Amino acid sequence: MSPDEQLPPATHDTPVLVVGAGPVGLAAALALRALGIPVTVLEARPRDAQRPGSRALYVHRSSLRLLEQAHPGLGREMADFGTVWHARRTLYRGREVYARTYPPASGTGLPPFTSLRQIDTERFLRDAAESAGARIEWDAEVRAVAASSKAVQVTAADGRQWTAQYVVAADGARSAVRRCAGIELGGSRAEGFHVVIDVANGPQVRPAIRELHYAHPRAGGRHVLTVPFTGGFQIDLQCKEDDPVEKFTDRDVLQRWLPRMIGCREAIGDLMWVSRYRFLQVLADRFTDGTGRVLLAGEAAHLFPPFGARGMNSGIADADAAATAIALALSAVSAERGRAAVEAYARDRRAAAVDNSAAVGAALSHLRPAGKLAQAKIETAGRLAPWVPRLGEWLERAPYGPRTTHRRRSGPGY
Ligand SMILES: Cc1cc2nc3c(=O)[nH]c(=O)nc-3n(C[C@H](O)[C@H](O)[C@H](O)COP(=O)(O)OP(=O)(O)OC[C@H]3O[C@@H](n4cnc5c(N)ncnc54)[C@H](O)[C@@H]3O)c2cc1C
Known part of the structure; x- marks a missing residue:
């Protein structure tokens, strides 16, 4: 055994750890830095490893706003880089049933959405998080998490350890942090692929x-x-x-x-x-653990099929709300008040996830109708839409699910 191996693994203390440098973890780090809170992000991948697969494109204005607030200029920069299309068409069996064109937005406000690949979104977020002072530890795959009412100890695969007052679990669908916290996922898998x-x-x-x-x-x-x-x-x-x-x-x-x-x-x-x-529609039973020291965010907490672009967008809203809850908890006058801030986060964001899941469920049952009646409704709309424009409008909108607003927010919220 070398002298190094005889030493206990180094322990790094930090107020907050974020596990996962996907879009949600990086957004959480940015929101924490905007509140003046030191944060370290632990990411399993090496710094320059490209993530496989094609994922989120569509970033809603509500997300751009949150990112702009956390890091002035970031929402604008992403909006300018992304694509805002000015025409939409819907066709049924090859025949157009809906078409709209929009004039390019005037003024300097953020657009209603922007479309860019998730790897580009992550590049913008990572550069902003690093320039805001977030520390990112690459090659740090979290294997074990032990939480008490006072602190959380996190251990990486190579034995490195960190101790923090709060942990944001943003380590995605197969979250190791969620598993260590003993939180179950429940839900279903969509038919087909x-x-x-x-x-x-x-x-x-x-x-x-x-x-x-x-x-x-x-x-x-x-x-x-x-x-x-x-x-x-x-x-x-x-x-x-x-x-x-x-x-x-x-x-x-x-x-x-x-x-x-x-x-x-x-x-x-x-x-x-x-x-x-194959799309999953699942939610974590709880968005915090039994100690109130671990907060789940993004796909560690919920998975939706992408119709309506609710996955990453609602994850960015989780990230922002988690940072606010942690700031409240860190400055709380008592442990009970701190705990209450985290519990409120968990309740509120789970309620938002339930709303999002219901909206996606409606979109899914439209796109993959289970019964003959639902199928006939779409066929009838498709045939009549050229004469009844509101049917074309319905065919255009239904695949995104109802534009629900989370009950605790005004305006579109995810
Ligand atoms: C085809 C498709 C299209 C989509 N389109 C949209 C869209 O238009 N808009 C939208 O809002 N959403 C969309 N989504 C959903 C979106 O991609 C996800 O919601 C988003 O990636 C979730 O981000 P996240 O940060 O929570 O998790 P992830 O992106 O999975 O990131 C998790 C990070 O944690 C790291 N990690 C994992 N385990 C560990 C560990 N043990 N220790 C340390 N690090 C770890 C991973 O390496 C990764 O970097 C789409 C998804 C798909 C599949």
């Missing part, structure tokens, strides 16, 4: 239009959603349970088949990502 393809583009390939096809005739009657983002566009193909996965994920097959399906002006260029997803 989706193939999500990111295609590198220039406007020469496709204009920046968001297009939703119900029963696309050139996709064997499957639903297809095409969403622009800066540098390309994403195709979401809703597959059937018994579809052969290989056929829809093989790059050579896709190169031949996609241009015709999406009406590209030129041959499709680089396929940046091809991923297959």
